[in-house]
Amino acid sequence: LFARIGKTYSPVSGALVKRHNVSDVMKTIHRLDEGTRFLITAPVTFKDRTTLEHLSILSQQGFARILVDGTIVSIEEVLEENTYAAEKIQLVVDRAVVRYNDEDNDYRLQDSIQTAFYEGRGECELRFMDEKPTMVFNSLFELDGISFTEPTLHLFSFNNPLGACPKCEGFGSTMGIDEDLVIPNPHLSVYEGCIAPWKGETMGKWKDKFILGASAHNFPVHRPYIDLTDEEKALLWDGAKGVKGINALFKHLESKSYKIQFRVMLSRYRGKTVCTTCKGKRLKPEANYVKVGTQSLSDLVELPLRKLKVFFQELKLDEQDASIAKRLLTEITTRIDFLISVGLPYLTLNRISSTLSGGESQRIQLATSLGSSLVGSLYILDEPSIGLHPKDAQQLITVIQALRDNGNTVVVVEHEEAFMRAADFLIDIGPAAGNLGGEIIAAGLPQDVLSHPTSLTAAYLNGTQQIPIPQALRKATGEIILEGVRQHNLKGFDISFPLGVFSVVAGVSGSGKSTLIKQILYPALKKHLEMVGERPGIHKALKGDLDAIQHVEMVDQNPIGKSSRSNPVTYLKAYDDIRNLFASEELARIRGYKAKHFSFNTDGGRCD
Template identity: 40%
Template sequence: MSNIIDNKTIHSVQGEKIVIQGAREHNLKNISVEIPRHKLVVISGLSGSGKSSLAFDTLFAEGQRRYMESLSSYARQFLGSMDKPDVDLIEGLSPAISIEQKTTHNNPRSTVGTVTEIYDYYRLLFARIGHAHCPNCGREIKEQSEDQIIDTILGWGEGTRLTILAPVIRGKKGEHQKIIEDAQKSGFVRARIDGLMVELDDTIKLDKQKKHTIEIVVDRIAIKDDSRKRLAESVEAALQAANGVVIVLRRVNDDSEKGYHEEEVFFSQKNACPDCGISVPELQPRLFSFNNPFGACPECTGIGEKMEWDAKKILPDDSLSFNEGALPFYNPDSEWNKSLFGAVAETGGFTLDTPLKDLSESQREFLWKGDDTKIMHWIYRKQSGEGFSEYKRPWIGIWADMKRRHNEAWGESQRVRMEERFMSVSECTCCHGKRLRPESLGVTVGGKNIIDLCALSVIESLDFIEKLELTETEKLISVQIIKEIKARLTFLKNVGLDYLTLERSAGTLSGGEAQRIRLATQIGSGLTGVMYILDEPSIGLHQRDNERLIDTLTYLRDLKNTVIVVEHDEQTLRTADWLVDIGPGAGVHGGNVIASGTPAQVMEVSESLTGQYLKGTLFMPIPKERRKGNGKFISIKGVREHNLKNVSVDIPLGTFTCITGVSGSGKSTLLSDVFYPVVSNTLMKTDYKAGEHDSIEGIENIDKVINIDQSPIGRTPRSNPVTYVGVFDSIRELYASLPDSKARGYKSGRFSFNVKGGRCENCQGAGTITIEMNFLPDVFIQCDVCHGHRFNQETLDVRYKGKNISDVLNMTIEEAADFFNAIPHISRKLETLKSVGLGYIQLGQSALTLSGGEAQRVKLATELARPSTGKTLYILDEPTTGLHFADVKVLMEVIQRLVDKGNSVVMIEHNLDVIAQADYIIDLGPDGGNKGGTIVDTGTPEEVAKRWQETGSYTGKFIEDTLKHGHREE
């Protein structure tokens, strides 16, 4: 009896809460917590405290695993399986949907339209109600049955006078006597030849060197009640004579001298242009897919771009001669190139010491394009000195020779090197970047083809669809399609993405944008009773748009879903129904539930850093004074890339400058697509492609530029933070210098788990062995030879202060900094990692397990460890991504330290606490997409806040409140 009562109790709890007991995944310390269902729940805590371990690696992983376990083993072998998370019990789980930041759409074929599936509905819309046009002349082409043609003509009304023509010849050279004679034999008496009406009885002589159009007059008729039979016979005769095509001249009354004019109407039983003879395939959705050979441009296969030889890279300086290296593709020190081009020069009438700019027009033509009529003769003496070879052949030209060498490259790496050095991506000359074949681009709805429609922003697309004028039949066909398109576009608008265009490549989206796209897709599904887990959806979102995002999250909650969000945004934290704060620190110092309750309850927990920041007990102080800089500037002039509207701005050096603005206003375009590539190409001799601009002046005022982004610091599990910052080399050299190592002859390579020698060969230095289990998840077991230590026993015997190399890799950075405190060049680099808040990370931790924010701080620490010249420019793009209030405070202390040394920092940021720390703000906008791209205001935070009502700066509006209620430095 008691068991029955217990079960009822459990079921009642399951209906209200998700109960987690004994969670130990990653750094979680056997935690137990209850989360209310059908609420907006925010999990907060320091970066690395265990938030994602609880949300994704425990809750989501178990929800997915249970779903997969319900499937048959046959189905599971195709879907894959998931490991059971390290947790004792989870009750009250719903089906789980994870919406993470990670963007996997690096495929150039993925666009916003394809990812959101709106493009699929566009394709269906164009296939069902699209109007086909000839891709050559633009004439509209309609495919109609004989009955449809007759019904259309009869619909013109009684009394309408018609001439039925059969266009038997359209724009072809010749005398066409047989065509005319056959028409006479068939009983026809008139024809329209080259626009003039003639009697077939007359002698007709056509110039066979000119193109002619012959249209046989089948009938002349006035529409009456009883004329359908005659009209049908005439139309049928015309269609048979002209191979499915008929032209009807309709007399329309007007105010001219004649009192009427004739209107020409073209009908066709097949999609073909009568003038050009070009056939348009049947309108199907696949005709509008650039990922399908049926619709893709045949030249670029639907990419819109092609890799082409770049003349500027092939001939960077025409004032040089061949011997001086004018053609970097051809090494002038190569004996083969010397002998070959010696013959080319001799045949062309110049020398290898002639500057290429001094060549005559004919010599240049010969050099680049060759000449089949001129036979060259040359002797190639082998570099080994053993004999020679004699050649007699024409010169095919540099262009053809480079193409041949590229095609015949002995390996992929050599081919890629050629492409990187001498080729550039350029717009496809066939489709002009529109990806589709000409026949597809000739189909329109509302006067736009499908790619023109995709070029509109979300908000413009909604306006276009709303105002679309359709016939009654088209409305009936498209009502459901248009309803779905409107709904999806509205969802994108509601999550703050109304500035995106559907043609935009998915690979250019930020993590936050990609996540909000997936969020919009989920809203469209209308599911209830689901557990949604999101990873910082506010990333990349301006405060102005945050409320719309929060409204979206609460909408999902109100549909009776459980919405669990890993988030640091203050506004989201305050809006949450329930907060779970993980900590107190990061890594080994985290993994505990510090507080769980409503935001008000969490604020009363003194141990909760999140609660204390929300309460205002802890805060990031606002600088007392703003730096004026060193008086020098970098001036950017006339930037016109993407949506930037001829923007010009000065960036003060020796300051911390924030570039702000709503999403899509042009911040990344200005900084990452134009400013950084130009400065890097000038100072660092890189070869980045820079966006369209007039000039950038003042670069001589800095000596180097460092771009610290959030890309991974390594692509393999063997990469780790200490190898990236270069400290592991010093540690290995230390171990190689120990007496035991010297006695055994060990070099530093002995202490690397990436090369043979010192590592365990059973697991090849991984520490674990992977066992494939077919449809079950792969099993990772500890290596039974080295027991997870990665190295062989002889290597592990070498110890420093009682610790071997494996023990060192298992230390946290904080522990290692103390352990190596007597060795300055090691401890200094470890201390810099500590200073950016990464003391909790293990030295040997895989780089693939680091978050974007952690990877960015590893890069920042690497730069901090290098000697500063005081003239370095640091560029950062939203470095606060994934950072808690306390982490942001630590990061800003590091940033301010860099600027205090005389360096310059330019950062894109939305975090108001960080913007309030800046010396100078450059605010773009006022909105996103086409409504953005201008400089709204510049100045100190106080100046921008003071002027926001006259400038319309959204940043100024929100920063005013932050400055008013913030705490100033004393």
Template identity: 45%
Template sequence: MPEEAIEVRGARVNNLKNISFSIPINQMTVVTGVSGSGKSSLAFDTVYAEGQRRYVESLSAYARQFLERMDKPDVDEVRGIAPAIAIRQKNSTRNPRSTVGTQTEVHDYLRLLYARVGTTYCRVCGREVYHDSPESVADEILTMVAAGTRFYVLFPAGSGLAQSGVGVEEMSRQVNGKAAKGRDRQTGRGGGREKPGKTSPRRPISASPHQKVTAHIMSLMQRGFTRLYARGQTIELHSLDDYTLPDFQDVYVMVDRLAAHPEVRQRLVDSVEICFQEGHGSAVVETAEAEPKSFKFSDRFECKYDGTLYAQPEPRLFSFNNPYGACRTCQGFGNTIGLDLDLVIPNPGLALNEGAIEPWAKPQHEWAQDELRQFCKTENIPVNVPFGQLSRADQRAIVEGKKEWGGVRGFFDWMETKKYKLHVRVFLSKYRGYTLCPDCGGDRLRQEARDVKVGGSALPEVCALAIKDAQGFFESLQLGTEQHAIAERILFEIRRRLRFLVDVGVDYLTLDRLASTLSGGEAQRIQLATNLGSSLVGALYVLDEPSIGLHPRDNERLIRLLHNLRDIGNTVLVVEHDAEMMRAADHILDIGPSAGELGGRVIYEGDFPGLIANEASLTARYLRGETEIREPKQRRLFQKRRLTLRGAAEHNLKTIDVELPLDMLACITGVSGSGKSTLIHDCIYAGLKKQKGDWQGHVGAFEKLEGEQLVDDVILVDQSPIGRTPRSNPVTYIKIYDAIREVFASTREAQGRGLDPSHFSFNLPGGRCEVCQGDGTVTVEMQFLADVELVCEECKGTRFKQQILDIRYRGKNVHEVLSLTVREAITFFREVPKIANRLRVLDNVGLGYLRLGQSATTLSGGEAQRIKLAAHLSKRTGSNTLYIFDEPTTGLHFDDINKLLAAFSALIEAGGSLLVIEHNLDVIKTADYIIDLGPEGGDAGGYVVGMGTPDEIMKIPQSYTGKFLSKYLARSNGHTT
């Protein structure tokens, strides 16, 4: 037993069998075992939950009065536990403002960097924008003007002219000695007594242009200015009547005349300060030479050449979450709700006369289609050619309009004027969607923020870089001496956080990538990088399969990062199936021997060599090679039936052509960010759905998709939840809960009480508990803390009324049946083949340990995906169906992968075709065909590195997949560890 360790005694959470174990302090422990053996129960529901509970105990009594009723982990004792941080594989972010940059705090440091050392450039002339001080002006003039050269210090004579005019005649009387007898000083009206009870209103005079000039001259003379300067000439100020408004154009008031010499610096500073005060922030210095040089200065933050004012850089200016910095049009979201042309023209493969403009294909807008035909005839635009094949000019004319014809946008603008009618509002809503903001172009910031640059790039441009490119940008960033002193600490934090993001294998993501679009694995690794950036020590980190979504090439970097987290003084607990992660562990806990009720025991505890030598461990048998996932003796041959995608150019795809064979298992491989999901989800899946009329969303850019007639249906089996509420569970998803309710309703006691199948549903009134509405829990609002769910006191979590629970089938009520594992239920319902056969499919895909009524919210992404797989297997309708799987081995032990591959074979035998995105080498080696993308991620990816069998891919030098597959097979065949 380790000297310093977290000691757990008597853990009985879920299926754990009263186990005791230790987790060494400041070491990395890997928890492994078959799916459902109790790994998550040990790591998250016991160790992490106890760490959280003890933290809660440190809160105030007010908070604890709500939290005391929270379930304590069923464990006898936990000693030495540290504050716990859970990093799960689920992406729970739904905030549309949250990005990779904001989550990792990189964006906060970027805002500070741009506010402190950013340079604003005029959007009109492109020159640098800055504000001057009297001292900086003096230093600049004495540097740029040759010693001894005479120069004038000036400010625009028209400054303040617009405000002049009030009190004109009063000024005139004082200067010219013309007494305005009997005039009121405020109103300028004639003398004489006012009538009793009346008061003269004090209204400002609306001065004429001449009066304004007169008043302005008076004001200058009163303040001691006696000379004007215009076009190289000095003009003495005389009588008020000598000047008109045009006289002040390009005319300056002379403040001082000096000769360039260091001794005059202070006098120059004072004179420039007067210019800034009197000239409303403007000052001009002009040399007294044959060819005079003029220098403009301003203490306002404005362009010196065109006078455009700009916002002073400050951190809030660069935040799209702050109203001050956010784009006014989109409020910082980067997109607006407007006309979505993908909805207006859902199928670019249709010609105009075939109804390519979808709203005009409706009978009520046939007149618009007639106008379109007439317009196309006039402009010689072909109406029999698919819209997508028309020239850009023709497409633009149809959409934007031309000459007198308003086009598609004109039509919708006209419809907007009719939206006071309900049916028009409904019509318009069908064609609205999120489109790029027309003002910021998706940058989310106001124009003034986008005018500021560091290293020649604006903040949105830096955030749009792939993280590895952003890292290169900041590593090579050159700043001046003063700027470097200001930004040194800021740049250190930015570079450090970017390095962590590269190390966790998400270097292909951009900093402006929306957090809500990340996969579970990406979200987890970003959270890991964020925690590393915080430099927290003395904590317990609990991670759930951090290698998900990583190519074997990137796994080594992840392991180094976890070791770094350990080495700075943290304890790391990792739930993993990856063999390389086990080899890198200081301590291993192998849980088993099987899943569900047959699991929950510690099979082995110790180091990796000890695990290899353990005879009782199923994990060890796979690592030793005694049990293995075998390559097929004969791979399925590439037949004529295939899909061909040509010219795929979405995101980082480099206009590639891909051949996808049908009737076999095809794997899409490549490093993270190489374009696998773009190719499969955006191009192949969306493209096929679109051509079959089942898709209204975005379709990736490609030239042509051939062979779609060979596929009757395409089904995406991903890791999205099977339901987002606790009411969803495995049996409702695979459609057997109806049969279970019918079994209970058919019992003699149920019929005697007049109960039908609806009474055995927790979704419908009648049989469900009405206190918790069939949830089994009630929610306590915690105000400033997260809401807490507590077991319903009425039904004790069973979800049903007592009279429903009194009905039993073979000795069990409906709640007890829903608490059975799938494997137990197969035996229990052996006399009901309709139920047992479908449950057997769940068992065959490795989910025999799940409970029938287990909430969908507690299922991992891998479990949800296999439930979907089981649902399709149970339908037996796979003929000419293309199944697409996205990393189906997530959360699977070696033994579970064997079962998954058997299920894949069953789908193919039923007439289906499989397309699988995968990094797991055990699946890749069994594939019939591989499409390897790369060679790198991000902009350096998107190419087809190779296509062919695994043996052919291993012969391609540029293929990382081939390289690691070759090493893996060599080690497997030699059974080395």
């Protein structure tokens, strides 16, 4: 869409950048009043020759006049005086009058305009005899002294060298001063010492000087860093008149990097940081000069889908652009509707896939399938409800039914009650697991399967069998408290996890469950117990009965074995005892077998 109808705007003046041609200039002339007198001029710059030498060449080419301070001057007169000197002149290519329905005049104007573009190296001007402003045309896609890149498909892809930010190569981050390392506790204020390098007898002077000068800029030194506005954070980092910010300290350290102590201090605060060129947007700046409506591509991908849908619904285009973009806009709005219909109206298009929850990923895949508009296809889904809240499961069922209604067949392996009740045809396999299973117990309409006398699935669905809720719940033996959790969409709350009991964290998909547990609680406990591990997500403090926890283990949905020969016995380390047992047998001792001879991972044990 941006490559087809995007308009490029100059970052200097904000004016539209356009590559003009002869027909554009002619259309402008035909809109003038008949009888209007004007000059067709071209700016000529002298680089390799003197002004007089160049004027002599222009005279030999048939040009007779130049414009000097708004006055038409004969080139021959200038050459005779032999005193004129300038780096740039306005060459008068033609003197013309607007005449309607005069083909001969139009042909002459077209030739003159073409000549002006050539002599002016892409620039042609219409100058008027009265007070009308000069009209400037450029055939080189330039404006305000900047040469712009014409929009192409590759310009808007950070996976392509033509569109990727040259500094971060499209990753959005570079090695630099890491904000999280410089400000490890954003809940502290500048006065309370939130800036780690501004501590100590020597470096503490930077903090004192900043606090003294901050009042002149109304900077709140007692406000926690996390509550500062973007403008206030910019002042703290970049400084201002009379105030040196954090970046000034690191520039000072870099200038003294021949001293080892300063190199060590710099390395202490280096890490992955947002690219300073693209501001994390991953595209080169030229891509953001191109806009559809009033928004650049980087602006649009930062909008939630619900707001993005409104933008495209209210987008106003002229007749030509509307014709070009009609099919593209239909595809875009349709796919946005699919994503919203599966319960993802809050999602932004610049979200990194690794930060999506399992439920969000599955629904995006289903929305993609729905958006492909395939007919007569067979979709096989393996337990798509894993990790989904009942509310999200119902939305997923709606999407699956839409796939079916499009003329497709959908086969789902599932044991979620809502899916089984919504099915058109239900197959129950059993009666138990492993070698006790493998039989078709019941197959048919869901209501028919529910009445089957021997189906264990039917027994739980119709309520004849239930999982009893314990009458007496276990009492907690302590608690772990997380204060001020703010990662991603978490709103800075405090939460207590009781110890010695079975706790469940519930909520709709995308509400922040995985963020709370995987990115804050687990890393925080890991770092507390072992002093190593990844940096926990943003939180104020970890408190409570921490001494009661001796070890923390994360059991997730990732495969447990990294080797293709791995199996549950090797993962549990039980094979070590089994190998030792076989190696201790009398026949094994007679043959000289060791434990390694009973391993399929070593020479002498595995089949060659």
